[in-house]
Structures are given as C-alpha cells and as structure tokens.
Amino acid sequence: MTGQGKIVAGALAPHPPHLVYAENPPQNEAKAECGWEELRWGYERLRNSLAEREFDVLIVHSPHWKTVIGHHLLGVPSFEGLSVDPVFPNLFRFHYDLKVDVELSEAIHDEGRAEGLTMNMMKNPDFRVDYGTITSCHLTHPQWDVPIVSISANQGFFYYSNDVGQEQMLALGRATKKAVEATGRKAVLLASCSLSHRHFTEEPVIPEDMSQEYVQHHGQYLWDMRVLDLIRRGQTRQLWDELPDFIEQAISECKDGSLSWLLSALDFPDYPGQVHAYGTVIGTGNAVVEWNPAQRLKEKQA
Numbered sequence: 001m002t003g004q005g006k007i008v009a010g011a012l013a014p015h016p017p018h019l020v021y022a023e024n025p026p027q028n029e030a031k032a033e034c035g036w037e038e039l040r041w042g043y044e045r046l047r048n049s050l051a052e053r054e055f056d057v058l059i060v061h062s063p064h065w066k067t068v069i070g071h072h073l074l075g076v077p078s079f080e081g082l083s084v085d086p087v088f089p090n091l092f093r094f095h096y097d098l099k100v101d102v103e104l105s106e107a108i109h110d111e112g113r114a115e116g117l118t119m120n121m122m123k124n125p126d127f128r129v130d131y132g133t134i135t136s137c138h139l140t141h142p143q144w145d146v147p148i149v150s151i152s153a154n155q156g157f158f159y160y161s162n163d164v165g166q167e168q169m170l171a172l173g174r175a176t177k178k179a180v181e182a183t184g185r186k187a188v189l190l191a192s193c194s195l196s197h198r199h200f201t202e203e204p205v206i207p208e209d210m211s212q213e214y215v216q217h218h219g220q221y222l223w224d225m226r227v228l229d230l231i232r233r234g235q236t237r238q239l240w241d242e243l244p245d246f247i248e249q250a251i252s253e254c255k256d257g258s259l260s261w262l263l264s265a266l267d268f269p270d271y272p273g274q275v276h277a278y279g280t281v282i283g284t285g286n287a288v289v290e291w292n293p294a295q296r297l298k299e300k301q302a
C-alpha cells in the first residue's frame, strides 16, 4: 500500500480519566453515577461526525508518555495490560488490549529522522501504554477495532524552551503527514491535551458531584476562549504564534506539544475548527475540537 494516503480528520481530544470513568465502559474497574456530560456529549458528537468518514488508523500524541531523548513510537503489533492513573487510581483502572500500526509508526520514525529529529521505536512488548493515549483513543473510538500509532511527548519544551519545542513539533507534524500520505493510510489524528491546566488540589468526596466542578480561574478561562476563538476563525498561524505565551500564562498542557504537532500535521487549518464541547475537569479547561481537512479543498473549489 503506497501513496494517496491522507489525514481525514484531526481532533483536540483531551484525556481526563474522569470522562472514561463517567462513561462506565466494561474495561474500567471504577464505576460512576454520571458526570462531565458536556464534554462526554461533545465526544459523542465527534464520534458521530467521524462515523461518516472511513479511517484505518488513529494517531495520537500523548502528554503522558514523556521521553527525554527524542520522540518515541509504539513498535510492537499489540499491547495488553492494566492502565492505572497515578493521580486518580480510584477512577481509572482500565484493562486495555490494543493493536498498533507498526508499519506506519516506522514510516513516521523514518520521516522524522529525515527531518533531523531524534526518533526511537518502543520495542518492549511489556511496555505499559500511557493513560493519555488510552483515554483519548477510547473516547474517540471506543470500539478499539482500528490500530493506533502513539507518539511520545519529547520534553524539549521543558528542558530547552517553548520555541525549541515548537520547532520540533513543526518537524514532527510534517513527518507525520508525509508518512500518512506515503503509506496510503486514512488517518485520524488526536492531540491528547487539555488547554488551561490549573487544577484543584482536593478531590470532592463524590468525584462526579458536578456542583463542585467549575472554572477555577477567570484569567485561564479567558485564555481558553481566546484559543478557541482563533480555532473557530481558522486563524491557526496566529494561534501558533501565541501558543508560547498561552502555555506559560495558562500553565497549559499544550506544553507537551500535542496541539502544535496537530496544527503542523494539518498544515495550519485556515478553515474553522468545530468546537464540539468546552468544559472543566477538576478546574482544567478542556475542549473537544474537530478539523475536517476536506473543508479546505471545498473552499478552494468554491
């Protein structure tokens, strides 16, 4: 299978384990009464929208697989195990069983190297897949019937600077796009991160008690609205320029590079991103956003 592959959708797909907990899938040991409906129904809208398109792989960039030496990709055909959230083991104890598109992972690895990036394949069959990867993939496509590619979050933003991190993500996004096209895949890309990330320090007695869930900081909320406004207007190059400030001032989880990677892979959408939902989880700002690259083509043809 070579050539003519394409990215059929990109999504900002945040990974609070609370959302999986509240969905009560059979894989998760903890059971909830309800909770975080706005975001969960936003994911449902994303799923309904994706159901109208064919895709054969999910590619996720996850802030919770942190690597220092380069960018890593899962490199074993399947992984199975129990994923436990280190902060919320009471909410997320998820039995996963997933398949990996190793050929595409290797193609991204090679394209990344050609871009001058340090790339590595994770070949340990006992590796425990991070909960960011699992949560974003589950909420986007709970059937688990397509393989995934998971890319680690290189810590260049933290060890060097936001500008160094952005340059790396620019190259990694280009490499991802080229690999998808060259291997003939129809790919859905997931940036597994929240927006603003100032969170509560005490958990309510009942985690899904929504009377305890609210925006914690107005300044952070204003930043989230600024980011979503730029996305809705299709002004993603301006968003790119503002991301380093957003990351610092909103303590954003975008510091792990997932959104930057997605914007680059989508070649900086100049068409509106569709915001399916915005809501808080333990006070952090989360949005479910979808980009449909076919829209750019439509607008060009019109």
Ligand SMILES: [Fe+2]
Residues within 6 Å of the ligand: 015, 063, 064, 132, 253
């Ligand atoms: Fe996180």
